[in-house]
Amino acid sequence: MTSFTYDGLPGRVVFGAGAARTQLLGEIDRLGAERILLIGTGKEGVIGARLCAPFADRMIATFTDVRPHVPTEVAERARAAAEHADLVLSVGGGSTTGTAKAVALTTGLPILAVPTTYAGSEVTPVWGLTDRGRKTTGTDQRVLPRTVIYDPELTVALPVDLSVASGLNAMAHCVEAFWAPQRNPISSAVAEAGIRHLVNGLPTIHAAPSDLAARGELLLGAYLAGSAFAVAGSGLHHKICHVLGGAFDLPHAQTHAIVLPYVLAYNLPNAPQAGDRIANALARPDAVTALRELGEKLEIPKGLCELGVTELDIAAVGDDILAIAPADNPTPVTPAGLRALLHAAWSGSDPSRHTT
Ligand code: NAD
Numbered sequence: 001m002t003s004f005t006y007d008g009l010p011g012r013v014v015f016g017a018g019a020a021r022t023q024l025l026g027e028i029d030r031l032g033a034e035r036i037l038l039i040g041t042g043k044e045g046v047i048g049a050r051l052c053a054p055f056a057d058r059m060i061a062t063f064t065d066v067r068p069h070v071p072t073e074v075a076e077r078a079r080a081a082a083e084h085a086d087l088v089l090s091v092g093g094g095s096t097t098g099t100a101k102a103v104a105l106t107t108g109l110p111i112l113a114v115p116t117t118y119a120g121s122e123v124t125p126v127w128g129l130t131d132r133g134r135k136t137t138g139t140d141q142r143v144l145p146r147t148v149i150y151d152p153e154l155t156v157a158l159p160v161d162l163s164v165a166s167g168l169n170a171m172a173h174c175v176e177a178f179w180a181p182q183r184n185p186i187s188s189a190v191a192e193a194g195i196r197h198l199v200n201g202l203p204t205i206h207a208a209p210s211d212l213a214a215r216g217e218l219l220l221g222a223y224l225a226g227s228a229f230a231v232a233g234s235g236l237h238h239k240i241c242h243v244l245g246g247a248f249d250l251p252h253a254q255t256h257a258i259v260l261p262y263v264l265a266y267n268l269p270n271a272p273q274a275g276d277r278i279a280n281a282l283a284r285p286d287a288v289t290a291l292r293e294l295g296e297k298l299e300i301p302k303g304l305c306e307l308g309v310t311e312l313d314i315a316a317v318g319d320d321i322l323a324i325a326p327a328d329n330p331t332p333v334t335p336a337g338l339r340a341l342l343h344a345a346w347s348g349s350d351p352s353r354h355t356t
Helices: 018-031 040-058 073-081 094-109 160-176 184-207 212-232 235-248 252-270 272-281 287-297 309-323 335-347
Strands: 012-015 038-040 060-063 088-091 111-114 128-132 134-139 148-151
Touching: 012 184, 012 212, 018 040, 018 060, 018 088, 018 111, 018 148, 018 309, 040 060, 040 088, 060 073, 060 160, 060 184, 060 212, 073 094, 073 128, 088 094, 094 111, 094 128, 128 272, 134 235, 148 212, 160 184, 160 212, 160 235, 160 272, 184 272, 235 252, 235 272, 235 309, 252 272, 252 287, 272 287, 272 335
Parallel strands: 012 148, 038 060, 038 088, 088 111, 111 148
Antiparallel strands: 128 134
């Protein structure tokens, strides 16, 4: 009989095509908000402005200066913009949600999140801030959005390459949830369901980006992925991507999409049950091959070399990753093992040849 402890996270989820158009104002009222700071940039900002037009009198400002990984100076400017607000409304991807979280972290303001990618940050209490190129993350219940509105219509504008990379970023949350430090039977069940929805939606949106049913599958998968990650925590895969992203300013979702099959191949020999469940959810006999073939079908870059990372770069980050590698990773993280994993992920060679 299994024993475990599970801390469920609070939060209201409103899900449906058109939900942001039809239910946003009702959800704002539900939170009793009258003075709203909108955060969103580029196309997200356009989507946000359109959504907020019917209640323009309640908008105090729009913060558009969103940057990846939330530099501390951006966080300070966003906090200043929120001075007279009673609600932070984030409309956008993980960088925008992260900026809203930076505001909530010090002000305690509630967040209503309307995600437009599959990053999943909107259902985690994890914040991240970058100071002079070094990213720090932490966990605080104050940054967990009170309400999340998932509307597949808003993700149709997300370009196909970003959509598939973002969907595979969500896949990484699910896969890693099987061996992350606070994993438990509930987070694993949520992760397994997330994989099924993601793999249902990904090939379709690659072929037909405006297919709303497939966009809905991906958004539901992203919610489940974020929920599993929020509870299970981050393991070797996230540590590797965190160091790589911070060191070389790499695109977050693409980095996850490339590295995932290699970490899976590294861990599978010592996590056979996780491998079976992941393969089962992917409806294929072998999880590593399934992920590799999915990536090929979705035309994501094969190796980190395609993101401009050099072989020397890869050698340079080994020690930083080793320093934060989880002690309870299914396959112990040795300098030689990590070197081989990183080199394979850099070159884009067949991950199934790199099992330990
Ligand atoms: P992102 O938020 O940086 O967005 C990528 C690009 O897509 C941006 O240019 C954005 O403007 C654009 N975009 C977003 N939605 C769009 C839409 N619907 N149409 C057109 N363009 C759109 O990328 P991301 O992958 O969503 O988020 C990455 C960040 O989120 C990283 O900093 C990562 O660390 C963080 N993150 C945090 C958590 C957490 O739990 N704290 C979880 C996942 C990701």
